[in-house]
Amino acid sequence: NKISVRAGVCDGFIGNRILATYRTAADHMVLDGASPYQIDKALVDFGFAMGPFAVADLAGLDIGWATRKRKAATRHAAERVPTYPDKICEAGNFGQKTGKGFYVYEASTRGGVPNPEVPELIDAERAERGITPRDFTDAEIVRRYMAAMVNEAAKLLGEGIAKRPLDVDMVLLFGYGFPRYWGGPMKWADLQGLPALLADIERYATEDAWFWQPAPLLKQLVAEGRTFDDLNKDAAR
Structure with missing residues (x-):
């Protein structure tokens, strides 16, 4: 009773590569002024069962920590990678399995409450980087999060890692909530x-040209007045 999708080979295949990108968009918004808790709430209101920071706690923060360390040697100089999550892990807090991460978990309760130590770590990193935080609306949070997801998916499609937009939709629907x-x-x-x-996306690129590089396929579809569903129909012929 599984849904199978053919995927080409790359780091993360279809689902985890896209996940890494939209999670990065969330991390950037935190650095720039949003809180992890506002982001989680905005995305739950959009329809996700959990926000990205609650999901990270559930999976274990040590997983992301190990990935960041693995990729550090080959990281592009323009990449913005927050360090405050590393400090959470360095203190031995890996999320639900240790009782504390972005949230604090009590044994007798379902879910968690915001960890008061996290905003302090974020404020310290913003000060260190010289970032003046700004406000984000919930609508802007959802728009940036989704734009990052779609843009990376369009890159995957252009590279042939995913055959059809429908395949991306199936992966995200059945595998990523x-x-x-x-x-x-x-x-x-x-x-x-x-x-x-x-x-x-092009407007966001004026702030961060490295992360927000528009997918060539997305630009092509717009220039031709076509949609992702048109590509599904092409593949079905």
Whole structure:
């Protein structure tokens, strides 16, 4: 009773490569002024069962910590990688399994409450980096998170790692808790309108050109007045 999707070979295949990108978008918003708890709430309100920081606690913060250390030697100089999550781990706090991470978990309760130590670590890192925090609306949080997801998915499609936008939707729907009533991230993108989404990505790129490089396929679809669903139909012929 599994849903199978063919994937090409790359770091993270389809799902984890996209996950790493939208999680990075969340990390950047935290550095720039949002709180992990506002982000989690905004994405739960959008339809996810859990936000990315609650998910990280559930999976174990030591997993992300190990990945960051593994990739440090080959990291591009322009990449923005926060260090405060490392400090959470260095204190022995790995999420639910240790009782503390982004949230604090009591044995007798379901779920957690925000860890008061985390905002202090974030504030210290912002000060160290010279970042003046700004406010984010919930709508902006969702838009950036989803734009990162769709942009990375479009890169995967352009590279042939995923054959069809529908395959990406299936991976995110059945493997990553994407809210089903949106139909998947590629369907969501079509519903929002690809020209407006590309315009937002290009605007975000003025702040961080390395992370927000628009996917060539997304630019091509907008130039041709086509959608991701058009690619699904092409593949079905």
